[in-house]
Amino acid sequence: MAFWLTKNRQEQARVCDPEANPFAVFEGAGLEIGNRRILSDLTLSLKEDRIGVIGLNGSGKSTFVRMLNGLRLPDHGSLRLFGAEAEKAAPELPRHVGFVFQNPDHQAIFPTVEEEIAFGLTQLGADKRESRERALVFLQAHGCEALAASPIAELSEGQKQLVCILSVLVMEPRLLVLDEPMTSLDALASRRIRDKILSLPQKIVMVSHDLGHFEGFDRILWLEEGRLRMDGSPFEVLRAFEADISRRSGVKLELAAL
Amino acid sequence: MISIYLQGTSWLHRIPAGLKLLAVAIASLILFQVKSPWVFLACLVVVAVCYASLGRQGVAQLKLLRGLSYFLGILLLFHWVSGTFLEGVSVILRLLVLVLAANLVSVTTRLDDMLDAVMPLFMPLEWIGLSARKPALGVALVLRFAPYMMQIFSRLREAYQARAGSTNSWKLLPPLAIQCLRMSDNVADALRARGGSEGLPR
Numbered sequence: 001m002a003f004w005l006t007k008n009r010q011e012q013a014r015v016c017d018p019e020a021n022p023f024a025v026f027e028g029a030g031l032e033i034g035n036r037r038i039l040s041d042l043t044l045s046l047k048e049d050r051i052g053v054i055g056l057n058g059s060g061k062s063t064f065v066r067m068l069n070g071l072r073l074p075d076h077g078s079l080r081l082f083g084a085e086a087e088k089a090a091p092e093l094p095r096h097v098g099f100v101f102q103n104p105d106h107q108a109i110f111p112t113v114e115e116e117i118a119f120g121l122t123q124l125g126a127d128k129r130e131s132r133e134r135a136l137v138f139l140q141a142h143g144c145e146a147l148a149a150s151p152i153a154e155l156s157e158g159q160k161q162l163v164c165i166l167s168v169l170v171m172e173p174r175l176l177v178l179d180e181p182m183t184s185l186d187a188l189a190s191r192r193i194r195d196k197i198l199s200l201p202q203k204i205v206m207v208s209h210d211l212g213h214f215e216g217f218d219r220i221l222w223l224e225e226g227r228l229r230m231d232g233s234p235f236e237v238l239r240a241f242e243a244d245i246s247r248r249s250g251v252k253l254e255l256a257a258l
Numbered sequence: 259m260i261s262i263y264l265q266g267t268s269w270l271h272r273i274p275a276g277l278k279l280l281a282v283a284i285a286s287l288i289l290f291q292v293k294s295p296w297v298f299l300a301c302l303v304v305v306a307v308c309y310a311s312l313g314r315q316g317v318a319q320l321k322l323l324r325g326l327s328y329f330l331g332i333l334l335l336f337h338w339v340s341g342t343f344l345e346g347v348s349v350i351l352r353l354l355v356l357v358l359a360a361n362l363v364s365v366t367t368r369l370d371d372m373l374d375a376v377m378p379l380f381m382p383l384e385w386i387g388l389s390a391r392k393p394a395l396g397v398a399l400v401l402r403f404a405p406y407m408m409q410i411f412s413r414l415r416e417a418y419q420a421r422a423g424s425t426n427s428w429k430l431l432p433p434l435a436i437q438c439l440r441m442s443d444n445v446a447d448a449l450r451a452r453g454g455s456e457g458l459p460r
Contacts, residue, residue: 107444112369153406
C-alpha cells in the first residue's frame, strides 16, 4: 500500500556539497545483512578521478559501491558522502551519483531508449515535453540519435549498456559508479564502453573482474571477505592481486574452495 | 495482445494520442448500436486500409488475427449451435473491427503519449493522497519487463530440457518466480538509484 502513497514533496534544505573532495569518507564503516558480515572496518577516503575496485566474488564489492549512492547504509562506524552524513545525504544522492548496474536488462526501466533517457530529466523536475526534447539533443550529442525510438529489448548488449550509462549521465552526476559494467559484453563492445567511460569528465568508481580494464586508473581498492586487503596504485595492487591468485590456484586444486 | 510500438512518422503517428483513444471509444459506442453486417464489413475495409497505409510493417501487424481467429471461431460455433448464425457473424465482425482499431492505436502511439492521455483519469487519486504517477510508471514497467520475463522462462526451459529431455514442466514455476523476484529487486534498486518512483526532492 505504501507504494501508492504520495510523499509530501517538501522543500528540503540541501545537505550535500557536490564539490566536496574527498567525496566519500569511511570511518570504521561496516554492514551486516542477516547474520552475515558483508563489510567490516572500512576506513578510507575517496577523492581520485578514477578508482577501481577488485576482489573475488562475495568479497563485498557490490555492497561497497552501493554505499556510495546510499542504496546501502553502514550499520557500524560512519560514512560521509559529499560532505554529509550518508543517511541524511541518501535522498539527494541520485542527483550527484550515477549508478550503472551489471545487468542492463535490470536497469533500463522504459520500453524505448528516448523514454529511458528522458526519465532522468523528469526525475530532476523537468516536464515531459522539455525532457523529451532534451533527451533527443543529448542522444545526438553522444552520436546515438538513431537509437532514440528503438525498443530497449531489441538493442544489442553493448547498446543496452551504453543506453544505461547515458540514462544516468543525462542527470549530470559528479560521480559515476559502475558495478561490473562490461560483464555481459563481447570484446569489441567492452572496449568501446571502457573508452567511453574513460572519456567522461565525471569521477569514476568501477568494479571489474578484468584487470585490463583499469588501465589509466589512479587507485585500486582490493576487497577480501569484506575488508580492505590492499589500497594503492594500480601497478602495485594489481600485481599483488595477480600474485595472490596464482599462488592460491597453484595450491592443489580443491573444487570445494571455488 | 499487447503489441509493440511501431517506429514511424505516418499520419496515424502524428494524430494526438487522446484523439485516437477518443475516436476508438466513440466508434465502439456507435458500433454497439449497429446490427447490419454490411456496415461492419465496410468498417473492416476502412481499418484494413489504415493498416495498409502503414506499409509492410503495418500489414504484418495483421498476424494478430491468427490468435484471435480461434476465439472468434468458437464464438461463431456457439451462435450457429444456438441458431443465431447471422447475429453471430455481426458480433464477430464487430469485435474484429474494434480489436483491430484498438491495436492500430497502440502500435502507432508512444507509451508516454498514451500515459499522458490517460493520466487525467488518474487525477482523482491525487485528491485522496494517492499518486497518479505510479500507475503510469507501473504500466511502463509491465510493458518493459513482460518480454524479458518470457526470455527468462525460455532460458529456464532450455536448461531444463538440456538435462530432463522434456519441456513444459510445472517444476519450472518456482525457479521462474525466484528469478523474477530477484529481477524485481534489482529493478527496484535501479529505480531508487535514479531518485525513486516519486522523483527527486526539489
